[in-house]
Amino acid sequence: MKNKILLSHVAVLTCALILASCTGNENPGLPGETAPESIDLILYNGHIVTVDENFSEAQALAIAGDKLAAVGTDEEVVILGNKNTRMIDLKGATVLPGINDAHIHLAWWGLSLSQVDLRGKNIEEIQAALVERVAQIQPGEVIRGVGWSEGSIGRMPTKEDLDKLTPENPVVFEEMGHALWVNSKMLKLAGITNDTIEPTGVKFERDSATGELTGVFHEADQLFFAHIPKISDARRKRAIVDAIEVLNRQGVTSVTDPGVASDGIALYEELADAGSLSVRVSVHLRAGRSLLEAQKAVTNYVNVSKNRGTTNNLLTLRGIKIFMDGAPPGRTALMFDDYSCCPGEKGLLLYQGENEEQQIEEIFKSVEWLHRQGYQIGIHADGDRSASIAIAALIRAMDNYPGNPDAPKTNDLRHYLIHGDLIRDEDIALMAQWHIGLAIQPVITYRAGHLLLDLWGQDRGARHMATGLFMRAGVWTSLTTDAPIVPPDWKQNIEYAVLRENKLSPGKVNGPQYRISVKDGIIAHTITPAYQDFQENIKGSIEEGKLADLVVIDEDILAIDPHRISDINTLMTIVGGDIVYMNSERFGEDK
């Protein structure tokens, strides 16, 4: 109880400090406040992993409205039911707090569900999917796809791989949000030729002998997407709802969608108002690549958003995302040392500036400005050098403008890094000292296979997404999937973080010293991301008074062989007391 009071005190303090509103009803209520006659649902005969402070376990729980009214033994809880209470016998199934995927591009991934799925496919499979799509559409229609990787294809793809199959249709295939693979028809549509000069922060792949464009472009979204039809708002909303349905089936009850423009936030608000959100969404505004763009993004958002993105704990906006560098597969993540594959290449910063010095200064200014506006800042930093710059920028802002002058170094705004593929020990120590968090995606290593070792060599590659390294250093760390980069599979994420065994090289362990326990994996997918959302006092664990966000699974995740974690089935998902997914044959209902 004492703990709860303390935490809500911190939340009030934080609300006072930040621009994003805190008007949602965040009072979790007090234990014992709910009269037994208002109990709507009781789950009993279960194995409930509460993820409370002691990681204690229980057998039963009672839900009243959208909150947990009681958690305890069958004996204690079942008697709270009345004639109107729905009683579900869990038959020994395991219950976890609802899963929080604290970095997933929900809106983008939703759209990708109707695009050509390129994930994990080799060139023949991609071409087969393309032939199928061409047969379904009209000449001239743009074909979009997402998820290709150099690793799955076995080489860099080219426009020629697409051209003969698509003489009439422009094709634009996204890789991991950083690279595009297009056909000749799309190049023509975008007006890009062999003579086009690369804008700053953009990289064109060219044939090393002829200098001709290969069809692969890094950080070049704006060069192509401006030339293809905009997707309607109705379709964008539909895509979000479809994606949420998939997440609910997995047991996900909260997400952070990072880097959304103000028009996208307006769509989320409409969905929240219409009661169509069955996951809690924290949105991070997209800040652009300069101080001016960050300022514009904030102004647009404040003008467009009618309620500052905050609706009944279902939709909140406190954060903003900054993109600093690229991604490892395109060798655009900024490194201290050369990529092992490619001497002389260290990656690049994507920020505005004539040279690196100016870019870094612009990053520092943007971070400081956003910090002073009261935004939580999530910084995309893939390379070890970009992480180092991001950490230095955050520290300078927090040092110059501490939220609480009596307690500097507290990081009241809970700034954090996104990805942190590789971060040096001295920078990890600074993160811990300044309480800078991390949203990490171990599942990406699991799926990228040998590619990362090719890029970075054995020693650096073994440290990729080294979850245990961060946790043991005392960095608050959320496990996240970054879908559509990889499928939004939290079980696979925990399995990989626990085992660090490489999917593409079975049995091969990548940096075993950076493994984590299953317990830490659960914490990093529940209560830690709730902290990232400033909502650890209302969700993230199964405790009286908290929101009833739960997932029921068919195996005891704490006891089974970790190699089987990704095979666990989700049986039921509850968001705010509502059952949003149920595999009903498994349960017995008392009435």
Ligand SMILES: [Zn+2]
């Ligand atoms: Zn991302």
